[in-house]
Amino acid sequence: xxxxxxxxxDARTGVAVSDAAGLLAGYTAVIRGRNPERVAEELAGIxxxxxxxxxxxxxxxxxxxxxGPRAQLCRDFAALVEEKAGMPVRLWDERRTTIEAHQILxxxxxxxxxxxxxxxxxxxxxxxxxxxxxxxxxx
Numbered sequence: 001x002x003x004x005x006x007x008x009x010d011a012r013t014g015v016a017v018s019d020a021a022g023l024l025a026g027y028t029a030v031i032r033g034r035n036p037e038r039v040a041e042e043l044a045g046i047x048x049x050x051x052x053x054x055x056x057x058x059x060x061x062x063x064x065x066x067x068g069p070r071a072q073l074c075r076d077f078a079a080l081v082e083e084k085a086g087m088p089v090r091l092w093d094e095r096r097t098t099i100e101a102h103q104i105l106x107x108x109x110x111x112x113x114x115x116x117x118x119x120x121x122x123x124x125x126x127x128x129x130x131x132x133x134x135x136x137x138x139x
Contacts (some may be wrong), residue, residue, distance in 0.1 A: 003135075004052035005128035006043060007094065007120050008077050013039050014120030016128040017050045022135070025128045036077055044084035055087055058094030058127045067130040092131050094123070 001022040007014035011034055017027040027050060031042050047055060057078050062069035078089040 001053045002051050002055060002067050003054045003128060004043075004047050004050065005092075005131060006055065006057040006081070006089075007038075007124040007127055008057060008074060009120055010034060012120045013043070014122070014124030015043065015046055016121065017046070018128060018132060020051075021024065022054075022132060025125045025132075028125055030118070035131035037079055040080040040084045043081050047085045047087070048059075048094065049075045055081065055085060055089045056092045056127065056131045057081070057089050058123065059091035061093050064106075080104055090131075092127055094127055 002020055002033045003018045003022050005016045007023075011032065013031045015027075015029045015031065016025045018024060023029075031039050033039050033042070046052075057074065059074055060070045074091065078091060082089050087100065087108050
């Protein structure tokens with residue numbers, strides 16, 4: 001089962017799609033845009049094009065597990081994506097994914113300025129990998 005992960009942001013939204021078996025992260029992309037309607041439509045298009053059967057979106061939580069300040073914004077955007085894609089969006093704890101994405105890019109030798117272009121796609125991949133690992137343990 002192909003799974004698509006979303007790392008929603010104000011200016012850039014990262015996307016990662018698994019392989020057909022739902023085991024590994026494969027395709028990644030970054031959607032640039034501030035209009036939630038347009039971004040949701042692009043996500044729905046990618047989901048159709050890549051034949052995603054399940055959608056998972058990073059959900060902001062504080063380190064103590066409480067909901068972060070952007071929680072309602074993410075819920076609203078998830079509802080918009082559900083409407084455009086015609087399938088439910090599972091909200092997934094994204095604590096530390098952006099920090100880890102920056103660390104991965106830094107370790108690969110990327111300069112901080114170059115991180116901006118890729119960090120959202122890397123964060124989406126981390127969300128996807130975490131979700132796929134959880135799903136493998138909880139069939």
